[in-house]
Amino acid sequence: MFNKRMQTLGAERSVIRELFEYANARKAEIGADKVFDFSIGNPCAPAPQLEGELIRILRETPPSALHGYTSAPGLWEARQAIAGHIRAALGGPADPALVYLTCGAAASLAVILAALLQRGEECVVFAPYFPEYRVFVENAGGKLVVAPTTERFRPDLAALEGLLTPKTRAVLVNSPNNPTGAVYTEGELRALAALLQKKSGQYGAPIYLLSDEPYRELFYGQRPPYLPRLYKNTVVLYSWSKSLSLAGERIGYISVSPECENAQTLFDSVCGAGRSLGYVCAPALFQRLVSRFAGETADLTLYRENRARLYAALTQMGYECAPPEGAFYLFIKSLEPSASAFCARAKKYELLLVPSESFGVGGYARLSYCVPRAVVEGSLPAFSALLGEYRK
Numbered sequence: 001m002f003n004k005r006m007q008t009l010g011a012e013r014s015v016i017r018e019l020f021e022y023a024n025a026r027k028a029e030i031g032a033d034k035v036f037d038f039s040i041g042n043p044c045a046p047a048p049q050l051e052g053e054l055i056r057i058l059r060e061t062p063p064s065a066l067h068g069y070t071s072a073p074g075l076w077e078a079r080q081a082i083a084g085h086i087r088a089a090l091g092g093p094a095d096p097a098l099v100y101l102t103c104g105a106a107a108s109l110a111v112i113l114a115a116l117l118q119r120g121e122e123c124v125v126f127a128p129y130f131p132e133y134r135v136f137v138e139n140a141g142g143k144l145v146v147a148p149t150t151e152r153f154r155p156d157l158a159a160l161e162g163l164l165t166p167k168t169r170a171v172l173v174n175s176p177n178n179p180t181g182a183v184y185t186e187g188e189l190r191a192l193a194a195l196l197q198k199k200s201g202q203y204g205a206p207i208y209l210l211s212d213e214p215y216r217e218l219f220y221g222q223r224p225p226y227l228p229r230l231y232k233n234t235v236v237l238y239s240w241s242k243s244l245s246l247a248g249e250r251i252g253y254i255s256v257s258p259e260c261e262n263a264q265t266l267f268d269s270v271c272g273a274g275r276s277l278g279y280v281c282a283p284a285l286f287q288r289l290v291s292r293f294a295g296e297t298a299d300l301t302l303y304r305e306n307r308a309r310l311y312a313a314l315t316q317m318g319y320e321c322a323p324p325e326g327a328f329y330l331f332i333k334s335l336e337p338s339a340s341a342f343c344a345r346a347k348k349y350e351l352l353l354v355p356s357e358s359f360g361v362g363g364y365a366r367l368s369y370c371v372p373r374a375v376v377e378g379s380l381p382a383f384s385a386l387l388g389e390y391r392k
């Protein structure tokens with residue numbers, strides 16, 4: 001009676017969203033301070049500098065324009081600010097005419113995949129991966145191909161090479177990474193670029209590199225290299241959800257590198273995909289706001305401190321995990337083969353963790369540490385008690 005695929009997607013919901021809803025209900029039931037909710041990546045670092053600017057925009061923008069439609073790819077001032085930031089601060093190629101404002105990184109992904117993929121064409125991602133990638137690729141009529149990572153979640157290029165075919169239209173990477181916290185090095189990305197260059201030549205058509213970068217500014221060691229500097233057929237997908245703690249406001253962009261093969265045609269296709277998906281324009285107020293904050297971030301001290309505290313405390317207790325290099329996730333080894341069973345057991349201690357099966361691999365649990373410090377401190381006895389169960 002209805003579209004079966006959509007009905008299934010809506011009814012099953014994502015495991016992360018399910019946990020998020022459970023956390024809210026549980027907090028109402030037993031008190032927010034008793035629930036250690038590490039489920040969703042809902043940023044909470046303060047971005048106080050936004051408020052004054054928002055008030056200024058509200059006062060200064062003529063009422064006729066303030067809440068009105070903007071042009072579909074976005075306000076020219078916002079596109080210029082973004083391209084200017086990419087060129088000046090990231091040293092990468094950018095053209096305001098090839099920048100398209102979106103309702104966050106999710107919309108950037110949905111639009112670029114619809115723009116690129118023809119029925120049956122493939123998009124490769126590295127596991128573990130953000131679960132919505134499958135939803136967007138399949139909605140675009142494409143096929144998601146999953147490549148493995150090596151130990152410590154580095155891209156496995158030998159395996160990737162075996163998975164590239166004449167049907168591969170894109171490889172989608174996410175660094176800093178959700179859920180592992182990995183940040184790919186320049187060497188790793190140069191090797192990836194060389195492989196894609198070679199294969200594009202062999203197949204006589206470009207394989208585009210899609211760089212999903214909502215965590216671009218969240219790194220604790222080396223700065224993530226800006227991919228369009230390393231591979232010309234790159235499209236960057238960005239959002240301010242995490243960097244400025246604006247996740248609920250829905251604002252981000254697509255930047256098609258001017259060095260891309262067929263850049264203008266690809267951009268036309270982006271505009272067409274946005275149109276077909278019903279994205280009339282990105283929220284006007286926030287287009288104006290981010291124009292003034294390209295490249296700036298909320299105060300990220302909280303994430304840095306939570307990361308250090310959790311990593312030290314959990315590894316000292318006996319949990320295993322790689323030190324996260326970026327984003328705000330810790331990917332700990334499950335204490336039993338089934339990550340879902342492990343996370344179900346953690347729930348008994350009011351610890352809400354996401355099982356790694358949601359990200360296409362077994363054996364791990366993801367903790368989102370973009371939470372108030374009190375949640376981290378309060379959770380440590382619960383982590384200890386959980387570990388104790390397995391040591392009995």
Ligand code: PLP
Nearest residue numbers: 041104105106130174178239241
């Ligand atoms: N890509 C990755 C890797 C993410 O982790 C997220 C959100 O958590 C998104 C995209 C979507 O971000 P947004 O909220 O800006 O749509």
